[in-house]
Amino acid sequence: MPKRFSTKTLTIVEEPSRTRSGVGIFEYTDDYSVFHYGKMPDRIPGKGEAIARMVAFNAELLKEAGVPTHFRRFHPPNHIEVELVRVLDPAVAPIAAAERNYLVPLQVIFRNELPAGNSLRRRLAAGTVSLSDLGLDSVPAEDARFDPPLIEFTTKLEEIDRFVTTDEACRIAALDERRLARVQELTQSVDRVITAHARAVGLEHADGKVEYGIDGDGDVMLVDQAGTPDENRLTLRGLPIGKQVMRDFYLARGLEAQVQQWAAEGVPRSRWAVPEPLSVGFVAPVADMYRSLCEAWTGTRIWGAPPLDDVMATVGLLNTGSVNW
Template identity: 50%
Template sequence: MPILNSTKDLHIVEPPTATREGVGVFAYTDHYSVFHYGRMPDSIPGKGEATCRMAVFNFTMLEEAGIRTHFRRVIAPNRIEVTLARRPDPAARSLTRDCGNYLLPLQVLFRNELPPGSSVHRRLAAGELTPADVGLDKVPAVGQRLEQPLIEYATTRDDINRFITPGQAQRLAGLDGEHFRALREITLKVNEVLTGHAAKVGLNHCDGKVEYLMTSDQELMLADSPGTPDESRLMFNGVHCGKQILRDWYVSSGHEIPVNRLIADGVPRNQWPRPAALPPAYLPVMTDLYQSLSETWTGERRWNAPDLPTATRAVTGLINR
């Protein structure tokens, strides 16, 4: 079962109940998603397995750091077994932490740098944020590193996810003060572990996002796939190592899908225009990039991919054509 706007498929092995977590299997596919459109027309051969191997590595590393995650086991080559929680509709009933196990309808975002493509630049220009909101005294430069990580919150059930205040996030997720503080502290720890590992292998971990379950024993559990190129913005020598490259091509070529306008105009999703296919030259370069990133991150040479300097030079060559 594909998940809307996700590049993973979910198979439910044991459905969750109000008193017991369930079991599911995530399959990492070769699809990618940009602009909140959902899955784009092309697939990138090898992306799913490369991303899966990074996810498994990260879950293991985070568990060793004392962070409880929903990861259970790997099912090679591109699947993992995970703990599942229910997905109650917060619009139908206000959530509280004693509702039984549930997936928080919330993304928690962390930012270490503000590279090209960061939504912070757009939101500052539009007046949706002020420099003070980002912990700065003036508008930041593109690529600026933040002195302290910036934590933000966004919805997950809207057609286009919305940034919300910490107070709104706490109410939406049904958390008391203690659990909401723990949510922030765990997120900072996740960021610290992932950013530290990125630095060890020569990458910049610019930003990322995480999701959480509230378990039946009222404990927070890290979910999703933190630190993978679908959830984090990773860069090597100023080159994006993920879907920002593809997003930039759609914008620069005039093929961007105006999802915000389509939703505002009430156009049904099944009537949206179909995105243009990528130029054929992009697919092998992106395969090499994802596999090289995975090998660099995990230290496991599986595909004999080009090293990351070579893979990112190929990306730069595409962009500069």
């Protein structure tokens, strides 16, 4: 039976084992999720296909750059075939150092810049992370760029992801010094590839997240996806492109704080209130945004979407008051 995630469905064709990878097919849907809520009320027409096409395109870019991934092939319009690894939950039992074919239960966050309002700036101000944790001597200026990027880790399999130190990340995921170095190396490579391509199509790449698995030989490989507007903060002349637009909508309505409160109080997800839908007139421009971005990113005309500049001008109006945020 297919496994349902917030924005995609996984069909397992062949189960993975400790010694052999499996095969799965992800179907990318038109759903989206913000603030770890899960599936949101609205669907964004064309989003699933746009993301799937970008995933396939980026997999080839990363392959050319020498980044190993679990990507196998693209099944148009919105299915991606991948190698599967096992999911071992460290909350159930510690992951042994000798394990193979497993999902690294971490998200790796990388940042090329720290603009005003960035969550890391808020955590620095609150004292929940220190400059030394990040390898910094002082708080960076808002226009500072990092090369290589700043790298942080969060949990992956917990109810709400939380930031962890590098030492805790290694303990949770059974990463020795060699594997940690490889994770950091591959993250820098992914960042370089996505940043370079973003600039080539007129965009800026601020930050993103990636996930990894350990293959049958004990080596690190990229899993899930990279370089899409669901994982990466892409902007056009300062305007956010992708999920950030919906994040901003619901941030103004207090959803992030509410989700954190429900999780802290142990309220089961089945009892979380359903958020209000997006405002009237919001969905169509956002759908155009995903389609236009995909066509600009891949250089392939699929829908004949409006130029990204025109679309983002409309989305920018949503962000500045034409819609009641």
